[in-house]
Amino acid sequence: MMTLEMRTVLRETLAEEMTRNEKILLFNADLGKANDTHVLEDAFPGRAINLGIAEQNILSISAGAASYGMIPIVNTFAAFASRRACDQIAISVAYANQNVKIIGTDPGISAELNGGTHMGIEDIGVLRSIPNITLMEACDAEELRQMIRYMNSVHGPFYLRMPRRAILEVHEPNYKFRFGKADLLRQGKDVTIIASGITVTDAVQAASELANSGIDAELINMHTLKPIDAEGIVQSAMKTGAIVTVENHNVLGGLRSAVAEAVTEKFPVRIYPLGIRDRKGQVGRVAYLKEAYGFDANSICETAIKAVREKRSVANAR
Amino acid sequence: MDGKRIEYLKTQAKEVRKNIITAVCAGVTGHVGGSLSIADAVTLLYFHVMHVNPENPHMKNRDRLILSKGHCGPALYGALALKGYFPKEELLTMNQPGTHLPSHCDMLLTPGVDMTAGSLGQGLSCAVGIALAAKLTGGTETVYAIIGDGESQEGQIWEASMAAVQRKLDNLIVFLDYNHMQVDGMLEDIVDLLDPVKKWGAFGFRVYESDGHDMKAMHAAIEKAKTERDGRPALIVLHTVKGKGVAFLEKMGPSNHNALISPEQAKAAIAEIDKDVI
Numbered sequence: 001m002m003t004l005e006m007r008t009v010l011r012e013t014l015a016e017e018m019t020r021n022e023k024i025l026l027f028n029a030d031l032g033k034a035n036d037t038h039v040l041e042d043a044f045p046g047r048a049i050n051l052g053i054a055e056q057n058i059l060s061i062s063a064g065a066a067s068y069g070m071i072p073i074v075n076t077f078a079a080f081a082s083r084r085a086c087d088q089i090a091i092s093v094a095y096a097n098q099n100v101k102i103i104g105t106d107p108g109i110s111a112e113l114n115g116g117t118h119m120g121i122e123d124i125g126v127l128r129s130i131p132n133i134t135l136m137e138a139c140d141a142e143e144l145r146q147m148i149r150y151m152n153s154v155h156g157p158f159y160l161r162m163p164r165r166a167i168l169e170v171h172e173p174n175y176k177f178r179f180g181k182a183d184l185l186r187q188g189k190d191v192t193i194i195a196s197g198i199t200v201t202d203a204v205q206a207a208s209e210l211a212n213s214g215i216d217a218e219l220i221n222m223h224t225l226k227p228i229d230a231e232g233i234v235q236s237a238m239k240t241g242a243i244v245t246v247e248n249h250n251v252l253g254g255l256r257s258a259v260a261e262a263v264t265e266k267f268p269v270r271i272y273p274l275g276i277r278d279r280k281g282q283v284g285r286v287a288y289l290k291e292a293y294g295f296d297a298n299s300i301c302e303t304a305i306k307a308v309r310e311k312r313s314v315a316n317a318r
Numbered sequence: 319m320d321g322k323r324i325e326y327l328k329t330q331a332k333e334v335r336k337n338i339i340t341a342v343c344a345g346v347t348g349h350v351g352g353s354l355s356i357a358d359a360v361t362l363l364y365f366h367v368m369h370v371n372p373e374n375p376h377m378k379n380r381d382r383l384i385l386s387k388g389h390c391g392p393a394l395y396g397a398l399a400l401k402g403y404f405p406k407e408e409l410l411t412m413n414q415p416g417t418h419l420p421s422h423c424d425m426l427l428t429p430g431v432d433m434t435a436g437s438l439g440q441g442l443s444c445a446v447g448i449a450l451a452a453k454l455t456g457g458t459e460t461v462y463a464i465i466g467d468g469e470s471q472e473g474q475i476w477e478a479s480m481a482a483v484q485r486k487l488d489n490l491i492v493f494l495d496y497n498h499m500q501v502d503g504m505l506e507d508i509v510d511l512l513d514p515v516k517k518w519g520a521f522g523f524r525v526y527e528s529d530g531h532d533m534k535a536m537h538a539a540i541e542k543a544k545t546e547r548d549g550r551p552a553l554i555v556l557h558t559v560k561g562k563g564v565a566f567l568e569k570m571g572p573s574n575h576n577a578l579i580s581p582e583q584a585k586a587a588i589a590e591i592d593k594d595v596i
Contacts, residue, residue, distance in 0.1 A: 025451075025454075046454050047454065049485075051481055052477075052480070052481065052484070054477040054480070054481065056439075056440075056443070056473075056474050056477065057443045057446075057474055057477035057478050057481055058443075059443075060440040060441075060442075060443030060444050060446075060447065060474065060478070061443045061444070061446050061447035061450065061478075061481060062447060063433075063440075063443075063444050063447060064384075064433065064443065064444035064445060064446060064447020064448040064449075064450070064451070065447040065448065065450055065451040066447070067425070067432070067433060067444070067447070067448060068447070068448050068451035068452060068455075068457075069451070070451045070454075072447075087437055087440075088437075088440055088443075088474075090437075091434065091435075091436065091437045091440055092434070092437075092440045092443070092444055095424075095434060096424075096425055096426065096433070096434035097426060
């Protein structure tokens, strides 16, 4: 079922949070209209403000405000929230351990018609290598709500990536977000599919189609990208012996890399990475781009089938 | 400020300078030139101007000092040690393994340091964030920031200045340490700042100027910056000498930015500081 636009959920949840806790501030970077958070500037005058097109400045301002006891939330496109302000996140925020929350919208291909310049396909890779920052990615509206509430309730730097547009619901209304724990959406024994963000709905569809083809896929929604649930990944790898990762990000440095780091320490299995294979961004709608980059439901099915076939042929050869 | 007070501050500034030399010598190397350049301003702030309490470094409504030119930690540590935030002997640990005095300021390690800085340009934005939060919550403190002239080549300085003006942060007073030198040479040969008075004025700040080694003049500028508050933040251009107070360092010019100081040089420098009337 198609749910509300994610940016509407963002705005509503931020409004609730800012009403609940007066220490929470919202800093927009002239994309309040795009992110639907500009109305909060009227609702919370002085606390929700547009600080202009100056992401580096905004991140350091946030660190200063946080040092004063506030909880600043920075909201802009993922590409600019991460890539543009990476040193400020590293030093003013993470190194200084300031309680700053960053919400990057329209990561990767969800930037759609804004095209390659606006596609943060490297935000997770860039930020994952910075010590002392937590990274999360929301796959649907309910998860987004709970992530926002969670990150505001815990001290420390957070980065949350989310699309602006509506996406299919993955979770039931009684879903309980468990920070840092792999979200097991489907149990299986043949292959593990690990997806995050907007790729989760495709992975759900793929798992269902795979079941019809006699392949029993385990499906994990990896909402917490750092710290990643290495134990959960290894447990699944030990059961299935093969992993397909699906990410709306460069396959270098993001989910695939994090999963590889986890399994190679304890239980190496083959990983079949789907995502943007070190290619540049481009203009297009999400459905077209998923297919063009090869991480639509069909690609996931084909790759999972290949993973199972190759796993079995290796086993037979032994 | 009477003559007695000025003499007291001059004496304290000498102690801060000696602390800088001691720390940099112990730290094997350190940013001594720029630290000596701001030693008088930092002394004036901690020993006469700022409302702070070394017994309670996190005191609510304390004035803040953000050393945006974070490599000049030795100047800040020299003043903080003298003020009693930590024992003076700890200056000897600067840059040593496990120290809480890294040469670039770290708010998580050093009592009295209000903001981590080192990657240039960021500290001024942090100061803007503090001033913004103070305004929002009715805080009465003044937020001071010290930026470098070389640091002003960072675009973020100007982003911060625009935000400070837009948000009407007249609780923010910025000092520009204008010694005309940066790591690799003179500003005028690299990327010049030209006329900072005009520049900052054009950006919407109230701008004042002072000899950065004259306590009375600096104090007068700070007083004006505080009493003439009209919604605009203030910037005080401090005309300074990099390496001020130690002849061999002054003579080095830009090479004093990050100099080795041998124990013999330190001893001679401290004797010179003790002797000199600044």
